[in-house]
Amino acid sequence: MSNKPVVAGVDLGGTAINYTILNSEEQFLIEGLCEHPARSKEGPEICLGQIADGLAIAVERAGVALADVTVVGLDTPGPASAAGVLSARGSTNFVHADWAGFDMREGLARKLGKPVTYLNDGNAGALWGHFTIFGGQNEATSISAVIGTGLGGGVIVGGEVVKGRSGFGGELGHVLIPYQDIAGFTGVQPRCNCGRTGDLESVCSLTAIANTLLPYFLRQFPSHELAAMEIAQAAKKVRGLAERGDPMCKEIFRVQAHALGLFFDEMINTFDPDALIVGGGAIETDKAFQDWFVSEIRAGMPGQREEQAGIPIHIMPNGDTAGSRGAAIEALKLARHSGLA
């Protein structure tokens, strides 16, 4: 066992906790997933015990001692404040009554007797994507969009996560885009679960495929094989079919890429970032499809200055571990600021 200081990343989801360990040389000591049951339905007390139990397993797997963990980085789904206090109105992932208004960061710090940092899962994923390009010590700015059931991600400015006043910084999915400008996508009112019409998530997410894109394009391709299927099931088939060249499913992904292009153009004019990053299940595909998707993102952008058109678009790696790794990177920052790493 080494006695060098390390930090831990703890990604708490509704059903599972995933761990990683990161050392001062910015090396992750756990490859892939290291999971433990979250038992979040049984409330915070049981769940915090689960986090502590799983952490003991994780440090053993990483070959370090628990005492060498100087800071623990926690990330969870929201809604939660920037400091890690869950919304008093509850959260779909934390349904037990005791979770309402619960201070996750403080509760875990007390349970473990160690300093704890907090990020929501979207921002943790964004910090991981940023790290894969710029490392852990930088002043770079990046915008990450992660396409899953919804549209998550985050904004890193000057190397720091933009958490915002109430923890809602980087809620990129609910930024309105001029979707009417997307070619071949007319007469549509894309609605989002948040109540907005025409935000990024309403056009660019698995939910958008099921609610809006697939019904829209099936009217143009009425004899398509997906027309006979239940819509939620059919939506999950779109990516695979698009990757194999199915014309309708490629159109659905082209529209999503153009929506991202419009959104990234807004971000380019707001932040002039060093990098744009795309991640999520939607583009966990072969390289050729990823390259095509990125080229369609560019094609969907309005005309830009030469300096703007040169901003690189990256694909984010390692989807499953993004949350725990991003949380660990945030913990490493605190460790460095406090002289613990």
Ligand SMILES: [Zn+2]
């Ligand atoms: Zn929305």
